[in-house]
Amino acid sequence: MASQEPPSPLRMTYREACKQALRQALAADPRVFLMGEDIGGYGGCYAVTKGLLEEFGGERIRDTPLSESAFVGAGIGAAMVGMRPIVEIMTVNFSLLALDQILNNAVTIPYMSGGQFAVPLVIRMATGGGRRVAAQHSHSLEGWYAHIPGLRILTPATIEDARFMLIEALKDPNPTIIFEHVMLYNMEGELDPAVASVDISAARVRRAGADVSLVTYGGSLFKTLGAAEQLSKEGIDAEVVDLRVLRPLDARTILASVTKTRRCVIVDEGWRSGSLSAEIGMRIAEEAFFELDAPLRRVCGREVPMPYAAHLEDACLPQAESIVLAARELVRPS
Amino acid sequence: MPALGADMEAGTLVQWCVKLGDRVKSGDVIAVVETQKGAIEVEVFVDGVVSNILVPVGERVPVGTVLARIDGAGEMPAAAEPVAVATRTPTPPRAAPEVRRAKPEAAPQASRQKVTPVARRRAAELHLDLTVLKGSGVEGSIRLADVEAAALIQTPPPTVKKGLDLAEMRKAIAAAMSRSKREIPHYYLSDTVDLHAALAWLEHFNAERPPIERILPAVLFLKAAALALHEQPKLNGFYENGAFVPGDGVHVGWAIALRGGGLIAPAIREADKKPLAELMAAMRDLVERSRRGGLRGSELTSPTVTVTNVGDRGAETVTGVIYPPQVALVGFGRVVVRPWVVEDRIEGRPVVSLSLAADHRVTDGHLGGLYLAAIARLLQEPEKL
Numbered sequence: 001m002a003s004q005e006p007p008s009p010l011r012m013t014y015r016e017a018c019k020q021a022l023r024q025a026l027a028a029d030p031r032v033f034l035m036g037e038d039i040g041g042y043g044g045c046y047a048v049t050k051g052l053l054e055e056f057g058g059e060r061i062r063d064t065p066l067s068e069s070a071f072v073g074a075g076i077g078a079a080m081v082g083m084r085p086i087v088e089i090m091t092v093n094f095s096l097l098a099l100d101q102i103l104n105n106a107v108t109i110p111y112m113s114g115g116q117f118a119v120p121l122v123i124r125m126a127t128g129g130g131r132r133v134a135a136q137h138s139h140s141l142e143g144w145y146a147h148i149p150g151l152r153i154l155t156p157a158t159i160e161d162a163r164f165m166l167i168e169a170l171k172d173p174n175p176t177i178i179f180e181h182v183m184l185y186n187m188e189g190e191l192d193p194a195v196a197s198v199d200i201s202a203a204r205v206r207r208a209g210a211d212v213s214l215v216t217y218g219g220s221l222f223k224t225l226g227a228a229e230q231l232s233k234e235g236i237d238a239e240v241v242d243l244r245v246l247r248p249l250d251a252r253t254i255l256a257s258v259t260k261t262r263r264c265v266i267v268d269e270g271w272r273s274g275s276l277s278a279e280i281g282m283r284i285a286e287e288a289f290f291e292l293d294a295p296l297r298r299v300c301g302r303e304v305p306m307p308y309a310a311h312l313e314d315a316c317l318p319q320a321e322s323i324v325l326a327a328r329e330l331v332r333p334s
Numbered sequence: 335m336p337a338l339g340a341d342m343e344a345g346t347l348v349q350w351c352v353k354l355g356d357r358v359k360s361g362d363v364i365a366v367v368e369t370q371k372g373a374i375e376v377e378v379f380v381d382g383v384v385s386n387i388l389v390p391v392g393e394r395v396p397v398g399t400v401l402a403r404i405d406g407a408g409e410m411p412a413a414a415e416p417v418a419v420a421t422r423t424p425t426p427p428r429a430a431p432e433v434r435r436a437k438p439e440a441a442p443q444a445s446r447q448k449v450t451p452v453a454r455r456r457a458a459e460l461h462l463d464l465t466v467l468k469g470s471g472v473e474g475s476i477r478l479a480d481v482e483a484a485a486l487i488q489t490p491p492p493t494v495k496k497g498l499d500l501a502e503m504r505k506a507i508a509a510a511m512s513r514s515k516r517e518i519p520h521y522y523l524s525d526t527v528d529l530h531a532a533l534a535w536l537e538h539f540n541a542e543r544p545p546i547e548r549i550l551p552a553v554l555f556l557k558a559a560a561l562a563l564h565e566q567p568k569l570n571g572f573y574e575n576g577a578f579v580p581g582d583g584v585h586v587g588w589a590i591a592l593r594g595g596g597l598i599a600p601a602i603r604e605a606d607k608k609p610l611a612e613l614m615a616a617m618r619d620l621v622e623r624s625r626r627g628g629l630r631g632s633e634l635t636s637p638t639v640t641v642t643n644v645g646d647r648g649a650e651t652v653t654g655v656i657y658p659p660q661v662a663l664v665g666f667g668r669v670v671v672r673p674w675v676v677e678d679r680i681e682g683r684p685v686v687s688l689s690l691a692a693d694h695r696v697t698d699g700h701l702g703g704l705y706l707a708a709i710a711r712l713l714q715e716p717e718k719l
Contacts, residue, residue: 262452262478293450293478294471333472 009190017163017191018048018124018180022086025167026056029084032170033060035071036088045090046126046185072098072123076106076175079121084170089125092141092179106175107150118173122166128181128219128269129317135305138313140269142179142218143276146246152176153246154200157221159189161244164198172200181219200245203253209239212327213257215280216267217243220318224267227323236331246276254280255288262293263330267318272300294330299323335389336376337397338369338634341509345369346394347401350465354447356384358404363630365401370499370506371598373627374634382406391466448475460485503596514658518573522653523702524689527710528674533684535716549614551669552643555686556613557719559641559664560584560605562708568697569662569690569705570638578661578696587637587657588617590624598624599640599657600633610719644668651687661693662702664709 012020025032034049040063043050053061064071068089075087089095095102106119129138146153152172156162162180169176206221207228216224221242228238241257243250258264264284268277277298284296302316335345349366352358363375364384382404389401449457449464453476457464464476467484471477514520532554540548563570563584571580584606587599600623602608602616623629637657643666644652650670654663667687674683688709692702712719 262450290451290455293452294475295473330472333470333474 009193011188011190012159013185014159014162014180014187014189015046015048015185017159018166018185019050019052021163021166022049022052023055025084025086025170026052026060028167029170031082031084032086033062033078033083034086034088035062035064035075037064037066037071037090039063039088044088046180046182048124048180048185049088068094068097069101072101073105075121075123076101076109076119079106079119079175080109080117084120084122086122086124086166086170089123091137091182092125092127093136093139095123095125095141102145102151102175102177103148107148110174111150119175120170120173121175122169123175123177124166125177125179126182127179128183129301129306129313130183130219132308132310132313134308138306140219140301142177142246143268143270143279145177145179146249146276146279148247150174151247152200154178155218155244155246156180157184157218157242157244159187159191160195161198163191164195165200168197168200176200179218183219187222201248201250203241203243203245203250205239205253205257206242207238207240209237209261211237211239211261211331212263212265213239213241213254213261214265214267214323214327215241215243215254215257217246218269220267220269223318223320224323226320227327230320230324231327234328236328238327243280249279249283251283251287254283258284258288259291262291263327264292265297265299265323265326265330267299267323269301269317271303272298273303275300297326297330299326335367335395335397335399335401336631336635338367338374338631339371339506339510341506341513342369342397344394344396345374347389347391348373350387350391350463351375352384352402353465354384354387358382358384366628367631370502371634372499372503372624372629375628375630376401377630377632378404380404380406387465391463448473450475450477453478453481456481456485500592500594500596503592503598507597510657511655514655518656518658518661519694520656520691521694521699521702522689522691523699523706524651524653524687525706525710526672526685527688527713529669529684529686529713530674532713532716533669547611549610550617552645552666553610553614553617554713554716554719555643555666556586556588556602556605556617556641557608557610558709558712559639560586561712561719562705563639564606565708566697566701566705568701569692571661571696572638572659573661573693573696574659581638583638585636585638587640587660588620589640589642590621592625598629598634599637599642600624600629601637603636639664642666651689653689654691656691656693661696663691665689665691 038045039049040053040061072087075085078085106121109117110119127142128140142153142155145151154165154169154176156165169178207225214224214228224240228240231238239257239261241254266277266280268275270276277300281296299318299322304316306316307313346368347365348368352364358364358378359381360379362378364378365376366373367376384402385405386403389395448469450471456478462481462484467476467480469476470480536549536551567580570584571578583604585601585603586605588602589597589599591597600620605613639660640657640663642652642654648668651667652665654665656663669684669686671682672685673680688706690702690706
């Protein structure tokens with residue numbers, strides 16, 4: 001009788017979902033191993049890998065020297081010879097030291113070797129602001145990575161995506177980067193026990209609406225959903241599109257939403273100029289111009305190095321209030 | 335807003351026939367204006383691109399108000415100037431250009447109308463006139479909801495009554511005719527013309543043709559009156575500012591009585607040069623458009639002389655009142671059969687009473703008599719008309 005009961009939902013944090021994903025991957029495939037700074041003995045700077053060293057041993061949970069270029073390069077080499085490395089970089093700011101490895105090797109070797117080498121590398125890194133860790137640890141540079149052909153860029157925002165995107169990323173023979181927003185790690189939620197996997201190709205409508213599309217991803221998703229909730233109290237029915245995958249971009253879902261609502265606000269924590277939000281806006285302009293009933297709008301991070309002071313940092317990031325304001329101005333101009 | 339008559343002070347814009355960005359050339363109809371004489375089509379006399387529409391449909395504005403701007407190809411001095419619409423302004427003629435020049439500064443500073451892409455597309459599907467809509471969107475843009483709301487009302491642009499207001503027309507006729515009788519010292523002449531040859535020729539001419547191509551006697555009258563002006567050009571033109579100004583061609587105002595009362599005399603341009611069949615067609619077209627609305631501004635302002643033909647149901651003789659600032663009006667009465675002396679015999683002959691009302695400030699009775707004689711002579715050789 002008990003087996004016919006639907007399994008009860010699993011409650012966990014986003015951090016725990018990331019860890020469970022890693023555990024699943026390590027358990028499922030002996031070629032999988034982790035590399036990164038302080039991921040073993042310390043348990044990871046955001047404690048995602050805490051306990052994995054004890055569970056899987058030093059061979060598979062490897063602390064590295066403080067050289068992003070070196071350990072990302074080592075990961076690329078391991079992937080080329082058949083391993084399934086998962087490399088953690090502490091923050092996206094530090095990943096710039098490894099950008100040469102990522103762009104000139106990880107992405108380029110499969111192409112330049114005529115397909116003789118695949119690079120099934122997965123890189124995880126923390127991104128985004130809000131933790132008061134100032135201008136060298138707080139930026140959102142995933143839009144830059146989304147510029148690079150040959151990379152798959154994932155931005156899990158929900159616990160479900162954090163739990164199941166990794167295993168799919170490992171199946172991809174090409175390099176994948178997973179961006180985990182720092183403000184999501186402590187978020188708690190329930191996993192639907194009926195779900196055992198997710199796709200890593202499509203955007204998803206997280207909230208259906210008719211009046212305006214709010215297109216976002218990652219750390220801005222829940223601010224945007226909050227904004228949509230607030231808008232609904234004013235009688236404005238907002239649709240929230242979670243991009244999930246920044247590259248290859250699922251333009252079809254964005255265009256379908258905008259074609260329905262005819263108005264769009266793009267919410268992107270990254271700097272506005274030359275950003276992912278700019279790319280999305282341009283796609284809409286190119287593909288759905290004649291569907292638009294209002295100018296396109298963006299709510300982006302302020303174009304300054306991230307301030308340390310709490311009130312300044314908050315002011316630099318998209319917030320529910322600024323999203324509400326932008327959406328309201330499109331639907332009900334003052 | 336062109337002056338489309340001697341006493342027109344204002345007009346109501348009832349329809350735009352062009353939209354922003356349209357290329358227009360001289361002679362194109364760009365708008366329809368409601369006047370005392372009904373709905374009149376306004377033409378432009380420059381080539382260019384419509385760059386600004388300043389008066390929305392439904393608005394009544396004084397004569398001289400800039401309706402729209404046309405950016406010319408460059409060589410036109412009027413390019414940046416307001417549209418040169420039907421130009422003849424009878425009262426007072428010299429003042430008109432100044433009015434037109436003075437107005438642009440006063441004209442409202444209309445900026446480009448903002449319309450969202452989807453609203454523009456929807457409006458096109460609904461054949462909706464966007465220029466009359468108010469926008470509720472971002473920066474006052476017209477958006478889909480505005481278009482849909484306007485479409486729901488079903489009566490697309492605010493419907494200004496298009497067509498004849500006979501009471502208004504009566505006022506216009508009263509004003510023009512009062513001015514004529516007040517200002518113009520008329521003299522009147524008349525003659526009776528034997529139409530035996532003309533009607534016999536016409537009968538023969540028509541017998542060979544299907545009804546649609548047949549010609550009415552009125553066409554012969556019109557052509558004869560027009561051709562005879564070659565001999566007496568001082569009857570063809572205007573009296574303006576104390577002097578006669580010859581017409582730039584023989585543009586005959588053809589008086590048309592309207593059902594329910596009212597009278598209008600739009601021009602048949604270059605009537606002296608048009609073959610009979612073409613005149614017939616022009617006449618039909620004018621009658622039709624006068625009654626339904628759709629005359630062009632230039633047709634109302636360009637006549638250099640007026641011909642009135644009372645037709646089968648009219649009186650035997652008509653003595654007209656000149657339409658200012660013209661200087662002559664030719665009248666044809668009802669064609670009647672009367673005893674006529676032909677080579678010492680009396681025969682029943684179709685005859686018409688031909689009359690002339692002319693402005694004594696410009697011509698005298700002697701000249702007028704020669705003119706009537708010329709018409710009578712021309713009607714004796716209908717095959718040459």
